[in-house]
Amino acid sequence: MSAKPEPTLVDPRGGSQAGERLLTVTELAADLGVTPRAIRFYEDKGLIDPARAGATRVYTARERARMLLILRGKRLGFSLAEIKDFLDLYAVDPRHLEQKRALLAGVRKRILALEEMRVSLDRTLTELRAIEAQVGREVKEG
Structure with a gap:
């Protein structure tokens, strides 16, 4: 049985180099540990x-890198809108300074939100432990 040839092409949008190995949705999903449906979802959202x-x-190396950023952003608790803003800035600013500024602001905002959640969680745990006791x-008394 002959091996299936690796798909390659030149992307008219400039996203792929001639001869670059391209991935199918199934291959990309397996590589990233997500479902093909998840990848199609992010495509539908324009990410x-x-x-x-x-x-x-x-999918080119560019799309794979964008997926890694999307997945990382989701893991860190950023919304899809925030992730899209970060990705869009990447294309606009070749030095990526605007993206870095936006990311820094977003990270600081997320840290504050998580710190507030931690305080609230600590209060809730203290109250639950008191009720438990x-x-x-x-x-026990009966």
Whole structure:
């Protein structure tokens, strides 16, 4: 049985180099540990824009890098709108200073939100532990 040839093409948008190995949605999903449906979701939201080889979507190294940034942003708690803003700035500013400034502001905002959540969580845990101790004593006494 002959091996399936690796898809390659020159992306008319300039996203791929001639001879660059392109990934199918299934290959990209397996590489990133997500489902093909997740990749299509981010495509539908305009966060990635795969090229086409005929009717098949093909993903360049650029799209793979964008997916890594999207997944990292989601893991860190950023919204899709915030992630899209970061990605859009990347294309506008070749030195990436605006993207870095926006990212810094977003990171600082996220840190503050998480610190507030931690305070709230600590209060809730303290209250729950007090209830646990009180009810535990009452159950023990009988």
